[in-house]
Amino acid sequence: MSITTADADYVRELVRERSAIVIDASKTYLIESRLGPVVRSAGLGSIEELISRMRRERTGPLADLVVDAMTTNETFFFRDATLWAAIEKQIVPQLKTARQAQRALTVWCAACSSGQEPYSIAMMLIDRFPDVARDWNVRIIATDLSAEMLGRAAAGRYTQLEVNRGLPAVALAKHFRRDGAFWQISDQVRSMVEFRTINLIQPWPFIPAVDLLMLRNVLIYFDTDTKKQVLARARTVLRPDGHLVLGTSETTLNLDERYARIVTDNATTYQPR
């Protein structure tokens, strides 16, 4: 399905306005490939028809589907082994000491995609910090813009390919059961995670003070001003000794000088100064 320049620009503008995701001209092929399934599921004949329908009802459900389809949802369990080793060996132990009086820990995965990241945290706490998982008030808040991804995340059902990516065999055996062609995560793990819709560029609902903020592999899709705005708002929800975690290709450098860069066992996190 090929798309006219005017229609591609229309989609680009809509997606940028609703999600801040920037699709530059070299990525027009992405618009074509991602909108094909939307055209088919809406029972339409072409991208042209889809876009002319959207031009008539810009705020309707079709526009939501189009924005959702343009999100990139790549993720996997325990993504970035160096980071997860640092979280397990240094960051959670530090937080555990610091929060001993309150016995409360709040994690926010702010672009959780299909849920592998928040479930990795829950499994790590159950396996390595059983007293925290059992006795503390642990909140793992997992949010995303994509309704489709949040639905998949909340279901906790993964394909063989997905559980093959990053998940240790012992964790698969302990925390999942086979369900036909899928693997279903246990109720114990699933019940530790709360899923909600939050669009990072719209006003945020109340978020409790956060100890660990996973904001990984989402800033890369935004322009510089949006990155700055999101990082500044992230500071307002982080505890002073809390950690912000970005993706390996992301940084606060030249965007927000009010974060201190902390290197722990080769993994970088950021703390408000």
Ligand SMILES: C[S@@+](CC[C@H](N)C(=O)[O-])C[C@H]1O[C@@H](n2cnc3c(N)ncnc32)[C@H](O)[C@@H]1O
């Ligand atoms: C590549 S995934 C990152 C998943 C996970 N954090 C990781 O690093 O493995 C990026 C996610 O950001 C979400 N996203 C994009 N724009 C967003 C926005 N404005 N607000 C909230 N989430 C957004 C997408 O829906 C997608 O699920």
